[in-house]
Amino acid sequence: MKELEGYAGIVTGASSGIGLAIANSLAEAGATVYIISRTGKVKEGYPESVPGTVHIKGDITNVESMKKICAELADKHDGHLDFLVNNAGATYKCLAQDVPAEEFDRVINVNVTCVFRMCQICYPYLKKSPHKGRIINISSMSAHLGFTQVVPYCTSKAAVCGMTRGLAVEWAEDNICVNSIAPGWFHSKMLDDVMDDDRRKRILNRIAVHDFGKTEDLGAMALFLIGPHGSYITGQDYALDGGTLAYGY
Numbered sequence: 001m002k003e004l005e006g007y008a009g010i011v012t013g014a015s016s017g018i019g020l021a022i023a024n025s026l027a028e029a030g031a032t033v034y035i036i037s038r039t040g041k042v043k044e045g046y047p048e049s050v051p052g053t054v055h056i057k058g059d060i061t062n063v064e065s066m067k068k069i070c071a072e073l074a075d076k077h078d079g080h081l082d083f084l085v086n087n088a089g090a091t092y093k094c095l096a097q098d099v100p101a102e103e104f105d106r107v108i109n110v111n112v113t114c115v116f117r118m119c120q121i122c123y124p125y126l127k128k129s130p131h132k133g134r135i136i137n138i139s140s141m142s143a144h145l146g147f148t149q150v151v152p153y154c155t156s157k158a159a160v161c162g163m164t165r166g167l168a169v170e171w172a173e174d175n176i177c178v179n180s181i182a183p184g185w186f187h188s189k190m191l192d193d194v195m196d197d198d199r200r201k202r203i204l205n206r207i208a209v210h211d212f213g214k215t216e217d218l219g220a221m222a223l224f225l226i227g228p229h230g231s232y233i234t235g236q237d238y239a240l241d242g243g244t245l246a247y248g249y
């Protein structure tokens with residue numbers, strides 16, 4: 001029997017990158033994984049999603065439609081869901097003094113407000129999970145380190161860590177574990193498309209192991225936190241960063 005046989009849950013924004021890798025790892029471990037994305041299918045240039053994944057078209061900023069979708073999904077599983085991975089994220093690149101108010105609000109809305117709303121929406125279903133409900137929020141190294149030109153993003157990801165700890169404490173008595181994963185620099189199509197040799201070298205110099213991560217490793221981490229061995233872990237932010245946060249310059 002596979003580790004997540006009989007489990008069902010949601011990964012948001014998993015039509016590409018990290019979310020897709022996490023969704024595939026959970027599905028390969030036997031779970032039914034509902035991928036909620038604005039495209040409703042894998043984006044061009046990314047690997048296919050594996051059997052066990054189900055694509056659903058949806059925008060996490062549309063709270064009413066999220067309520068309907070999550071209720072319908074829970075209905076398929078005796079009124080419960082076992083996990084929620086809040087992966088969908090947005091950013092805006094610009095010097096802090098020039099960030100338009102609406103862009104700051106957009107990043108905070110997608111990365112913080114809607115993550116919180118998804119947790120609230122799924123709470124009654126996760127609470128009923130026979131496996132102990134799990135929430136994983138995808139944070140970032142930028143919750144812990146300063147990066148230039150992405151201050152709204154840094155702000156939002158630090159908020160995700162605070163939210164994770166607060167929910168973990170409050171919902172522990174409801175049998176729900178809440179953790180976050182902070183990815184460092186990961187091999188992705190996006191990264192490969194925009195990275196010139198100079199920038200690559202500069203970044204690699206700041207990673208203790210001098211290499212980028214593989215998104216499958218984030219999938220393995222999510223699998224561990226959602227699986228049976230993760231049931232005593234809550235309120236943590238796990239950095240998968242090749243020692244970037246540990247590095248003293």
Ligand SMILES: NC(=O)c1ccc[n+]([C@@H]2O[C@H](COP(=O)([O-])OP(=O)(O)OC[C@H]3O[C@@H](n4cnc5c(N)ncnc54)[C@H](O)[C@@H]3O)[C@@H](O)[C@H]2O)c1
Pocket residue numbers: 012013014015016017018019036037038058059060061086087088089090110138139140141182183184185186188190
């Ligand atoms: N790639 C990295 O190195 C890295 C590092 C740290 C944190 N992260 C975080 O990992 C997560 C995934 O990022 P990624 O690198 O795979 O990039 P990505 O752009 O491939 O993934 C983000 C996904 O979120 C989706 N999304 C955005 N707004 C949405 C909405 N309103 N409704 C539904 N889906 C929406 C996008 O369409 C996209 O598929 C994000 O939360 C990001 O902040 C990534």
